[in-house]
Amino acid sequence: MTRTYLARNPSVLWFLLILSLFTLGVTVLSEAYGVAFLSTSFIKTLGKTLCLCLAALAMDLIWGYAGILSLGHMAFFALGGYMIGMWLMYARTEGIVITALSNEALPATAQEIQNGIAGQIFGVVGASELPSVWLFAHSLPLQLMLVVLVPGILALIFGWLAFRSRVTGVYLSILTQAMTLALALYLFQNDSGLRGNNGLSGLQNIPGLADVSQDRISVWFLWASAFALGLGYLLVAWVVSGKFGSVIRAIRDDEARVRFLGYSVEGYKLFVFTLTAIIAAIAGALYYPQAGIINPAELAPIASIYLAVWVAIGGRGRLYGAVIGAAAVSLLSSWFTGGRAPSINLGFYTINWVDWWLILLGLSFVGVTLFAPKGFGGLFDLLQGLRSPDRKGAALGPDDGSLMEKEAKE
Secondary structure (H helix, E strand, O other): OOOOHHHHOHHHHHHHHHHHHHHHHHHHHOOOOOOOOOOHHHHHHHHHHHHHHHHHHHHHHHHHHOOOOOOOHHHHHHHHHHHHHHHHHHHHHHHHHHHHHOOOOOOOOHHHHHHHHHHHHHHHHOOOOOOHHHOOOOOHHHHHHHHHHHHHHHHHHHHHHHHHOOOOHHHHHHHHHHHHHHHHHHHOOHHHOOOHHHOEEOOOOOOOOOOOOHHHHHHHHHHHHHHHHHHHHHHHHHHHHOHHHHHHHHHHHOHHHHHHOOOOHHHHHHHHHHHHHHHHHHHHHHHHHHHOEEOHHHHOHHHHHHHHHHHHHHOOOOHHHHHHHHHHHHHHHHHHHOOOOOOEEOOOOEEOHHHHHHHHHHHHHHHHHHHOOOOOHHHHHHHHOOOOOOOOOOOOOEEOOEEOOOOOOO
């Protein structure tokens, strides 16, 4: 009898169960639906953390399983935020303009409303017309489509050019970082159509929900973020569990041999690169309405490096490890940089964790790389008594045309 996918992968079921219990627990402890033990700001932090966990899942799939160290996936994350942010800002501004013009003696025309919206949004950069990139900003369904299409098409074009040229290793990492930097520098310009360095702000004000308190909206976004993370985990786990997962792991371990066996290595890479870009963009579309603002600094290459650090600390090649790493580092970062960590007075020097957090994070990454390459995920191996096989130097691949089936034991 054929077992179901979840029966064959109990870790996925455990993850979904833990995520559900976590979401339920936070809801019960919230101000809107529970005992008001957790503040609205902290619930927003938890919601944003779940979005970062989803981005870390995408990073683990592209790096941990396919072996492609992309230093540009936070660019897709930010693009998703920009796409949804355009609708949020447009719709909110439209309501303000219509209310203001309703006091006029004559009803406002559509063109007057359009001019008023453009002036409100782009007056800060000295413009008075809506750029062409805002063509669909009035429509939520269309902007939701762009959340997927814009990062997906960018990843598809970039990936096709890079993988077709067989760029691999550190050179590919540099290219992805260069793409991110170029995109960030472009968005910093006022004539980019996205308000330059000012970015998009006021995204926490959801159109049509002006009468709903932020404590309720924060819980709703927490639910949406948890739902997206659950679906994302289920999708990525399904991708890596079958034949497709075996092929991309083989590409990671020995790309030349997989190509020799007749597989379309570039096709597999391109699919994974595009899929993970879309996942990251969806995470960003949920993250920035909770953050309230997005600007080109969010695309800085350092953000994608942080994403790789989270996955490495959690355990590369382990989906739950990526989630653990992103959650742990994100919450610790919020604690240390938010001024909640108490300073330590050594007499001759006072340690302020706001100043030392990045150094602590860097040391943690170095320590994990040197002494615990499996990251936090390796702790589960220790608990289960699992060890990497001690092959005592035995070859693992074909030797003179025949497969070596017996491992060296002496």
